[in-house]
Amino acid sequence: MELFTQKLKRSLQEMYDRACSCNNGLLSQVAVDRGVGLLEKLGYALDLLAILPPESDGLAFPCANPLPRIISLAPQSILDLGCGMALDAFFCARSLPCLERLTGLDASPKLLAKGKDLLFNFPAEARKITLLAGDLNSLSCDPTNPCLFQPFELILMNGSFNLVYAKKKFFAELRPLLTQNGTLLIYDFILTESLPPGFADEVDNWLWNIAGALDAIALEKVVTAAGLALLEINELERIDPVARCEIIIKKKNGVGKAGLNGWHQS
Ligand SMILES: C[S@@+](CC[C@H](N)C(=O)[O-])C[C@H]1O[C@@H](n2cnc3c(N)ncnc32)[C@H](O)[C@@H]1O
Numbered sequence: 409m410e411l412f413t414q415k416l417k418r419s420l421q422e423m424y425d426r427a428c429s430c431n432n433g434l435l436s437q438v439a440v441d442r443g444v445g446l447l448e449k450l451g452y453a454l455d456l457l458a459i460l461p462p463e464s465d466g467l468a469f470p471c472a473n474p475l476p477r478i479i480s481l482a483p484q485s486i487l488d489l490g491c492g493m494a495l496d497a498f499f500c501a502r503s504l505p506c507l508e509r510l511t512g513l514d515a516s517p518k519l520l521a522k523g524k525d526l527l528f529n530f531p532a533e534a535r536k537i538t539l540l541a542g543d544l545n546s547l548s549c550d551p552t553n554p555c556l557f558q559p560f561e562l563i564l565m566n567g568s569f570n571l572v573y574a575k576k577k578f579f580a581e582l583r584p585l586l587t588q589n590g591t592l593l594i595y596d597f598i599l600t601e602s603l604p605p606g607f608a609d610e611v612d613n614w615l616w617n618i619a620g621a622l623d624a625i626a627l628e629k630v631v632t633a634a635g636l637a638l639l640e641i642n643e644l645e646r647i648d649p650v651a652r653c654e655i656i657i658k659k660k661n662g663v664g665k666a667g668l669n670g671w672h673q674s
Pocket residue numbers: 417420421424467468469470471489490491492493495496513514515516519542543544545565566567568571
C-alpha cells in the first residue's frame with residue numbers, strides 16, 4: 409500500500425503540475441485568488457508585475473510578498489525552497505543589486521519548466537539563478553545536489569513550509585544549508601486553534617497548507633530542537649483557525665531566545 413508520505417508527495421506534485429496545463433487551472437473551482445490579482449493584493453510592486461510576460465503570473469501561489477523583508481536583509485545568496493515558477497527568484501534577482509546567486513528548488517517539473525521559460529526573457533537575472541528539481545522532505549538525500557555544498561545567507565519558503573511532512577527532520581537537514589547568522593524566512597499559516605482530530609490524516613487537507621500548519625509553541629519547539637532560533641512571528645492576516653504569518657528564524661551560535669513574545673500583528 410502506498411505510504412501516506414508517498415501519497416502526499418505524489419498528490420502535491422500532480423496538483424502543481426496539473427495547474428500548469430489547465431487554462432483556468434485546477435483552481436478554477438476553488439475559491440482562491442491567483443495570478444496578477446493575487447500578487448497585487450499581496451503588495452507586490454506594480455513596476456515588477458508590469459515587466460512580466462503576459463500570463464506568466466498565473467502560476468504564482470505565494471502566501472505573501474517577501475520582497476520588502478528580503479531587500480532589508482540584502483543577502484548575497486538565496487535558496488528558495490518550493491520556488492514554484494520562480495517569480496520570487498526573478499523578483500529578487502531584479503531587486504537586489506548585491507545578489508550573487510539564487511537557487512530555486514521545487515518538486516514540480518512543470519512549474520520549473522515555466523520558471524525557465526520566464527527567465528529566458530531576462531538573461532541578466534537568469535545568470536544568477538539555478539532551478540533544481542528536489543524534495544523538501546529529503547534535502548540531504550541527493551549527494552549531487554549543489555545546495556549541500558554552499559550554504560546560503562537566506563532561505564525563503566513562500567507557501568511551501570506547511571507542505572513539509574516531517575518538520576523535525578526537515579529543520580535538521582536545512583540547518584547546514586544556512587550560513588552562520590543566516591536567516592530562514594517563511595510565509596505560511598500558523599494555527600490559532602486546534603484542528604479537528606484526524607484532520608491531518610487526509611492528504612487533501614494538506615494540499616492547501618492547513619493540515620501541515622503548526623501552532624506557535626510547536627513551531628518554537630521544533631525550531632529550537634534543530635539549533636535554530638525563532639526570532640519573530642508577524643501576523644499578516646487572521647483567518648481562524650489559522651493566521652497567515654511571516655516567520656523569521658535565525659541560525660546562531662547557541663540557541664537564541666524564542667520569539668513567541670514577538671508575535672506581532674500588522
Ligand atoms: C503554495 S506553492 C508556492 C510556490 C512559490 N513559492 C510561489 O510563491 O509561487 C508551494 C510550492 O511547493 C512545491 N512543493 C510542494 N511539496 C514539495 C516538496 N515535497 N518538495 C519540493 N517542492 C514542493 C510545489 O510544487 C509548489 O510549487
